Amino acid sequence: MYTNKESYKMSKISSHFHFGEDYLTAGKAIKIARKELKGIISNDAREKIKSSRNIVENIVETGKPVYGINTGFGPLCTTMISKEETRVLQSNILQSHSVGVGDPIDHEISKLMLILKLQSLAKAYSGIAEKTLDRILWHIDNDAIPIVPSQGSVGASGDLAPLSHLFLPLIGLGKVTYKNKEITTSKLFDLTGLQAIELGPKEGLALINGTQFIAAHAVKVVEKLHSCLSQADIIGAMMIEGLQGSVKPFYNELHALRPFKGTIHVASRVKSLLKGSEIMEDHIDCDRVQDPYSLRCIPQVHGASRNAWLHLKELLEIELNSVTDNPIIINEELTISGGSFHGQPLAMAIDYACIAASEIGNISDRRIYLALEGNSPGVPKLLMEDTGINSGYMILQYTTAALASENKGLCFPSSADSIPTSLGQEDHVSMGSIGGRKAIRVIDNVEKILAIELLTAAQAFEYRKPMKSGPILDEIHKMVRTKVSFAEKDRVFSDDIEKGIDIIRNNSIIYLANEVTKKKNLSLETKFSSLFETY
Missing domain, CATH: 1.10.275.10 (Fumarase/aspartase (N-terminal domain))
Structure with missing residues (x-):
């Protein structure tokens, strides 16, 4: 199974990209950078x-x-x-x-x-x-x-x-x-x-x-945010299983009445992940009417961030295939000194994506907190039976709270600022370069938050055993357990967190989800398209 980026790369066949002629996307640019595609x-x-x-x-x-x-x-x-x-x-x-x-x-x-x-x-x-x-x-x-x-x-x-x-x-x-x-x-x-x-x-x-400094950062934002979005859907579904949330908020009948692309995409994906779950069937007739927002509103929140990602991706592709020099040589008779070097078209979209990334971390932190409350039947407070002498998973949420708060401080839009330069000749600038750097910092923090949610969801998931989840989530839980064991008492959790971060940054759960989908011939709804095929 493709549980890491290296094994997936080896399965791909290289071809040629013709600079100046072929259509460049973020995925193709990354492939060229990683020697998976030859540019000529x-x-x-x-x-x-x-x-x-x-x-x-x-x-x-x-x-x-x-x-x-x-x-x-x-x-x-x-x-x-x-x-x-x-x-x-x-x-x-x-x-x-x-x-x-x-x-x-x-x-x-x-x-x-x-x-x-x-x-x-x-x-x-x-x-x-x-x-x-x-x-x-x-x-x-x-x-x-x-x-x-x-x-x-x-x-x-x-x-x-x-x-x-x-x-x-x-x-x-x-x-x-x-x-x-x-x-x-x-x-x-x-x-x-x-x-x-x-x-x-x-x-x-x-x-x-x-604008290549801005655009190169935007390429990385598109890649890294897409990875976070895909993994947030999987981890959110695992948390729903662990806390025995309801599957009804993910029904298409609901989202067809408010058909945002991102919302429909996320709802369909999570519903597919929960399909065939014994855990979900076990509480189908329970008396809980509705779940807290961090579970129930995953389609709306994750979906809104996915819409922002899509907007940046669309604008970035225009930029990657544009001429941003000045002056522009049209022909022998016409040269134009214009403003195609101005970073504003990407700067505003990067700021939007930065907020979108932060919100994925924000709602993830809320699900972690929810898992610790002990309000879900069968799941102990702080995700550990013997608390008092043990603090359980309590302090892990301190870290996610700190990271989520740091991200909020980084979300001020860089494009809202402008300082004149060049003795006033350049009297309005985009600050998109700052926005790009900042967005990557935010996404790096989100990866850490998602890693902690993955560990937290896996711990909650354990209390539903021996019941099985859907095939994808079961395999992902098994893979996590090969890296991080179930915690019966306190230990140095930073070691676990580092392993979780590696899982997130290596896209291991995405590759595994794809492989399980292929191996078991599951519905295309569950397919977690590869990073490189998606953009």
């Missing part, structure tokens, strides 16, 4: 790239003033640059704009930035040289990934600072991670025989103008 530049794309480059060279030759080609940048847009100085300008802009601070971004996000930038530039509206794109592709293929500071972008006029750091290695500067070591670019050149590229007119600006 086709001959047709190369011809278009050369044509676009020729237009830029002609502009320089004629001396016609065009922003960023033979003028200065930002507030210096009226300063003309001579033909001889246009090349020096490109190197200078990478150096002067490399002002990032803070811890480096994750290696994979930096690699995603390279992939997303190559996709945009290969569309041949930026006047970039073919050799420059080939060097970027070399960095991707050889995992020579630039080290990029996490702070310094305001998310408009492109992610200038992080993109400048990303492309310093092209001109022999900066640092990279290569063969699991952090080295200088000069050392990389010594090891590989590469030499610095001399950037031509407009190339420096084309490299650093764009």
Whole structure:
């Protein structure tokens, strides 16, 4: 069974992705980053790239003033640059704009930035040289990934600072991670025989103008939030079993009367997970009229977060297949200096997704608290028989409360802020770069909360034995028990939590749910589509 990401990856067949021509999704970008999909530049794309480059060279030759080609940048847009100085300008802009601070971004996000930038530039509206794109592709293929500071972008006029750091290695500067070591670019050149590229007119600006820092973070948000949403549905269903909640709030007849996509999706999925459960049948005629909201409203709450995820995914796919450079080279007669570098379209959606992620953690914490109350028949208070001398699972909920509260503080929308830059030329910015970083922090916390709910639900689930649940939940409970044993007395629960976090971050319960569905030929309603096939 596919109980971890590595075994699932080995089952997939690689193919090719054509930069600048094929439709890029978050899933495809991640596949390229993880070497599960090979990215190439086709001959047709190369011809278009050369044509676009020729237009830029002609502009320089004629001396016609065009922003960023033979003028200065930002507030210096009226300063003309001579033909001889246009090349020096490109190197200078990478150096002067490399002002990032803070811890480096994750290696994979930096690699995603390279992939997303190559996709945009290969569309041949930026006047970039073919050799420059080939060097970027070399960095991707050889995992020579630039080290990029996490702070310094305001998310408009492109992610200038992080993109400048990303492309310093092209001109022999900066640092990279290569063969699991952090080295200088000069050392990389010594090891590989590469030499610095001399950037031509407009190339420096084309490299650093764009939203790839924001978009790369959004790719990770789409991946990680989707994983949390899928696992929250499974864990929520397990908690319903453990606390003997009602299945009726998941009936389609109810949700057809308020047909939000996310609500219908979640309700159908949870209902399928509970199908065939002896535990559910055992209390079908009980006198409990309704469950607390954290159980009963799983379709509405999880579903609303899923709607937010879907909205970000749809907007992100537009961005991944767009040209976010400035100016844009349309043809020989038309170049346009516009604002396609502005991060606002993604910034607002990322903030929405950040709130959506936080709410998954919020309701998960409430289910954990509910499980500890001892109000469900057969389930002891604090999920342990001998309490008093033992605290049971009480303190685990302190951790989830702390994480949920921290997330609420991180949910202030970054896109609601704007500080003018560039001497007022850039007088409205998106702060989407901050929103992207913040959203990932929130999701990291949600993963920890879900891990604790998984442990809590498995503990409650134990008290329903020897009754069986549905086939998927039973197999997941067995898998959890191979990692974390039933707790009869207090122990160092942080060890259990770390194992739970590993289960969540490895997507083990998703892969297992898919495999059980396939093996037992269950209804497609129960299928937990793979991360990579879903987006």
